[in-house]
Amino acid sequence: xxxxxxxxxxxxxxxxxxxxxxxxxxxxxxxxxxxxxxxxxxxxxxxxxxxxxxxxxxxxxxxxxxxxxxxxxxxxxxxxxxxxxxxxxxxxxxxxxxxxxxxxxxxxxxxxxxxxxxxxxxxxxxxxxxxxxxxxxxxxxxxxxxxxxxxxxxxxxxxxxxxxxxxxxxxxxxxxxxxxxxxxxxxxxxxxxxxxxxxxxxxxxxxxxxxxxxxxxxxxxxxxxxxxxxxxxxxxxxxxxxxxxxxxxxxxxxxxxxxxxxxxxxxxxxxxxxxxxxxxxxxxxxxxxxxxxxxxxxxxxxxxxxxxxxxxxxxxxxxxxxxxxxxxxxxxxxxxxxxxxxxxxxxxxxxxxxxxxxxxxxxxxxxxxxxxxxxxxxxxxxxxxxxxxxxxxxxxxxxxxxxxxxxxxxxxxxxxxxxxxxxxxxxxx
Amino acid sequence: xxxxxxxxxxxxxxxxxxxxxxxxxxxxxxxxxxxxxxxxxxxxxxxxxxxxxxxxxxxxxxxxxxxxxxxxxxxxxxxxxxxxxxxxxxxxxxxxxxxxxxxxxxxxxxxxxxxxxxxxxxxxxxxxxxxxxxxxxxxxxxxxxxxxxxxxxxxxxxxxxxxxxxxxxxxxxxxxxxxxxxxxxxxxxxxxxxxxxxxxxxxxxxxxxxxxxxxxxxxxxxxxxxxxxxxxxxxxxxxxxxxxxxxxxxxxxxxxxxxxxxxxxxxxxxxxxxxxxxxxxxxxxxxxxxxxxxxxxxxxxxxxxxxxxxxxxxxxxxxxxxxxxxxxxxxxxxxxxxxxxxxxxxxxxxxxxxxxxxxxxxxxxxxxxxxxxxxxxxxxxxxxxxxxxxxxxxxxxxxxxxxxxxxxxxxxxxxxxxxxxxxxxxxxx
Numbered sequence: 139x140x141x142x143x144x145x146x147x148x149x150x151x152x153x154x155x156x157x158x159x160x161x162x163x164x165x166x167x168x169x170x171x172x173x174x175x176x177x178x179x180x181x182x183x184x185x186x187x188x189x190x191x192x193x194x195x196x197x198x199x200x201x202x203x204x205x206x207x208x209x210x211x212x213x214x215x216x217x218x219x220x221x222x223x224x225x226x227x228x229x230x231x232x233x234x235x236x237x238x239x240x241x242x243x244x245x246x247x248x249x250x251x252x253x254x255x256x257x258x259x260x261x262x263x264x265x266x267x268x269x270x271x272x273x274x275x276x277x278x279x280x281x282x283x284x285x286x287x288x289x290x291x292x293x294x295x296x297x298x299x300x301x302x303x304x305x306x307x308x309x310x311x312x313x314x315x316x317x318x319x320x321x322x323x324x325x326x327x328x329x330x331x332x333x334x335x336x337x338x339x340x341x342x343x344x345x346x347x348x349x350x351x352x353x354x355x356x357x358x359x360x361x362x363x364x365x366x367x368x369x370x371x372x373x374x375x376x377x378x379x380x381x382x383x384x385x386x387x388x389x390x391x392x393x394x395x396x397x398x399x400x401x402x403x404x405x406x407x408x409x410x411x412x413x414x415x416x417x418x419x420x421x422x423x424x425x426x427x428x429x430x431x432x433x434x435x436x437x438x439x440x441x442x443x444x445x446x447x448x449x450x451x452x453x454x455x456x457x458x459x460x461x462x463x464x465x466x467x468x469x470x471x472x473x474x475x476x477x478x479x480x481x482x483x484x485x486x487x488x489x490x491x492x493x494x495x496x497x498x499x500x501x502x503x504x505x506x507x508x509x510x511x512x513x514x515x516x517x518x519x520x521x522x523x524x525x526x527x528x529x530x531x532x533x534x535x536x537x538x539x540x541x542x543x544x545x546x547x548x549x550x551x552x553x554x555x556x557x558x559x560x561x562x563x564x565x566x567x
Numbered sequence: 568x569x570x571x572x573x574x575x576x577x578x579x580x581x582x583x584x585x586x587x588x589x590x591x592x593x594x595x596x597x598x599x600x601x602x603x604x605x606x607x608x609x610x611x612x613x614x615x616x617x618x619x620x621x622x623x624x625x626x627x628x629x630x631x632x633x634x635x636x637x638x639x640x641x642x643x644x645x646x647x648x649x650x651x652x653x654x655x656x657x658x659x660x661x662x663x664x665x666x667x668x669x670x671x672x673x674x675x676x677x678x679x680x681x682x683x684x685x686x687x688x689x690x691x692x693x694x695x696x697x698x699x700x701x702x703x704x705x706x707x708x709x710x711x712x713x714x715x716x717x718x719x720x721x722x723x724x725x726x727x728x729x730x731x732x733x734x735x736x737x738x739x740x741x742x743x744x745x746x747x748x749x750x751x752x753x754x755x756x757x758x759x760x761x762x763x764x765x766x767x768x769x770x771x772x773x774x775x776x777x778x779x780x781x782x783x784x785x786x787x788x789x790x791x792x793x794x795x796x797x798x799x800x801x802x803x804x805x806x807x808x809x810x811x812x813x814x815x816x817x818x819x820x821x822x823x824x825x826x827x828x829x830x831x832x833x834x835x836x837x838x839x840x841x842x843x844x845x846x847x848x849x850x851x852x853x854x855x856x857x858x859x860x861x862x863x864x865x866x867x868x869x870x871x872x873x874x875x876x877x878x879x880x881x882x883x884x885x886x887x888x889x890x891x892x893x894x895x896x897x898x899x900x901x902x903x904x905x906x907x908x909x910x911x912x913x914x915x916x917x918x919x920x921x922x923x924x925x926x927x928x929x930x931x932x933x934x935x936x937x938x939x940x941x942x943x944x945x946x947x948x949x950x951x952x953x954x955x956x957x958x959x960x961x962x963x964x965x966x967x968x969x970x971x972x973x974x975x976x977x978x979x980x981x982x983x984x985x986x987x988x989x990x991x992x993x994x995x996x
Contacts, residue, residue, distance in 0.1 A: 550893060
């Protein structure tokens with residue numbers, strides 16, 4: 139038995155597939171060396187002497203996975219929401235992100251973000267930083283210190299942005315290599331590091347072919363994952379087709395540089411306006427779609443065809459997309475995804491059934507969790523990421539079963555409901 | 568100068584029209600006898616000696632007006648959300664509401680609701696209770712005790728509902744008269760009562776013509792306001808046309824019984840699938856539309872054409888529609904209304920501009936406030952309904968102006984942000 143072995147006792151609820159929610163009243167979730175050893179009504183003989191953390195009456199769920207967010211945008215979350223994507227980037231996003239050249243400012247701002255993320259339902263996240271290597275490294279250190287698991291990317295961009303927030307092609311690649319070297323020194327490339335670097339071309343409009351080519355080589359040579367944006371907004375998709383006339387489409391504009399799945403683990407945010415052949419490419423390459431419903435409403439982007447993506451076998455998860463999305467609370471991403479899928483069904487295609495509550499919960503846990511390998515469930519061998527949730531904070535005279543309690547937690551819950559939080563077997567709240 | 572005269576000092580923000588947001592940094596909002604006497608940078612001579620409640624650094628906004636909610640549904644908010652309207656009514660709503668025949672249960676459940684409403688941004692609400700006169704009167708007493716202003720309706724329904732939750736036509740009218748008599752005895756018909764009865768036919772499918780006719784007469788004879796539902800869901804609209812073949816439409820099914828504005832102040836929830844002539848009738852009769860975006864997503868109803876309703880000069884406000892909507896937080900109604908209006912623009916009609924933040928804030932305060940006469944603004948003579956909001960609870964390294972602070976409060980805020988709350992000049996938090 140591993141040293142870090144214990145059990146948490148409570149009312150257990152987790153997904154094993156989009157349609158299968160497993161529940162167990164007053165049961166033990168066992169952590170054996172940072173991994174989940176299973177859920178038990180009664181502790182098995184071999185675990186009979188382990189410490190038990192008593193969370194009786196609390197809901198125990200896997201940690202939530204936020205597949206896409208921008209840490210530097212957290213400072214202005216909930217403002218400028220009357221703007222559409224491209225004007226919002228120009229007038230708010232780029233000016234603020236440029237300020238992270240000042241590492242002291244970055245630390246101050248990131249401290250607020252990491253404190254809130256630590257308290258939130260999220261245990262793992264895919265994070266965009268800014269173009270600045272130093273500030274990005276600080277963010278990684280802060281996430282590591284507060285016990286979170288994350289892929290964090292220094293952003294690359296060498297065109298179509300203001301002078302004070304644009305790199306040269308060569309400068310961008312050099313800064314990325316410098317950052318990766320610092321990551322190595324800081325231990326973020328180690329096998330067991332919970333915080334890891336990820337190659338992060340902002341999106342096609344921000345990156346020349348030469349930069350994309352260089353980033354593709356870096357991803358391959360270092361065995362790194364990739365994150366970016368794909369088909370978020372109609373104007374953006376049109377712009378990409380002008381910027382990359384030789385590419386077969388938006389997806390291909392990444393794929394031709396080795397930045398679209400296959401050997402390179404990849405997550406793409408949004409995926410609203412994909413053609414059929416692009417969806418097929420995503421499936422073949424195992425590219426993850428990070429569905430960000432709140433952001434897609436705020437920036438007037440539209441509604442991603444989640445049922446279609448799921449039917450085609452594309453790997454999907456949910457995302458806050460801070461600060462296109464305003465809320466860091468992934469419970470809310472679960473209900474936002476359900477709500478917009480109902481509008482998709484009502485307004486766009488009534489052959490595409492809305493996401494059920496079970497499906498959306500699955501996407502926010504095991505679905506997105508697959509990007510971090512075995513994460514987001516309590517099946518044996520999964521990372522021990524666990525939340526203990528006090529759903530009695532939403533008072534009611536009724537007695538609900540575990541499934542209803544979980545559903546109402548998604549609709550009504552927030553950070554204040556979380557009474558304990560574990561990431562890879564380590565308690566951080 | 569009236570006895571109840573004081574000022575609150577803080578950063579003031581209120582609407583005078585959908586496009587005009589007035590702000591004043593570190594200013595005084597003066598209450599003179601329960602009414603707002605205006606906003607002043609410096610206290611005028613005549614008020615120089617009044618008590619000042621120092622809320623420096625807090626945002627001061629008018630109270631929020633929730634134009635439509637179901638108090639007995641609060642117990643199961645956030646559950647059963649995978650169902651559509653009519654199946655949700657059958658399988659969840661009616662069985663739970665039937666339980667309010669037990670007045671003790673009703674008091675226990677309503678206590679949770681009124682406690683949460685008191686803490687919420689809402690100062691005034693239009694409330695559906697159940698068919699039970701006794702439980703409804705208790706709810707009115709509890710709202711009154713906690714200092715809220717509200718129209719509260721005993722629900723009427725004599726068809727298309729389960730045996731244990733359906734009245735006879737005569738029984739329904741008699742129970743309503745009994746309830747009104749109790750209201751009179753309890754002082755709820757007095758001129759200055761903040762809690763008042765409102766005639767509440769559930770919706771056309773639940774009420775026979777005979778019942779509607781009787782309710783129309785009661786509203787007229789007692790000078791009471793009316794609330795109901797209108798054009799929420801496509802199946803419901805079709806059902807109404809079968810149930811009321813002689814009516815010119817859903818609106819007319821109320822209008823022909825004197826339950827649709829004119830001399831009878833009326834608010835109708837939802838208003839999603841109105842024909843042009845029905846909108847015109849609403850405008851002529853001064854009927855209020857209670858827009859409930861969250862509920863309309865949850866129950867797969869659709870998106871109300873708010874820009875169209877506003878362009879036509881129809882009086883509009885926002886609503887939580889508990890428990891079709893799960894959240895009692897009217898800040899969220901403001902952002903939900905903006906978000907769905909963006910999807911309306913993107914998916915239904917791109918000639919209808921999304922609601923701006925200013926417009927949606929207006930709808931949640933002064934827009935809906937008009938149903939309570941002069942409410943929802945800090946103009947002179949308005950009811951002194953005020954919130955002091957600590958927006959610093961959403962931490963940021965940036966310094967924002969008042970308008971941005973208000974916007975981020977709508978996106979990020981909740982009951983915990985509210986440090987003081989006044990209704991008609993009386994402090995209740």
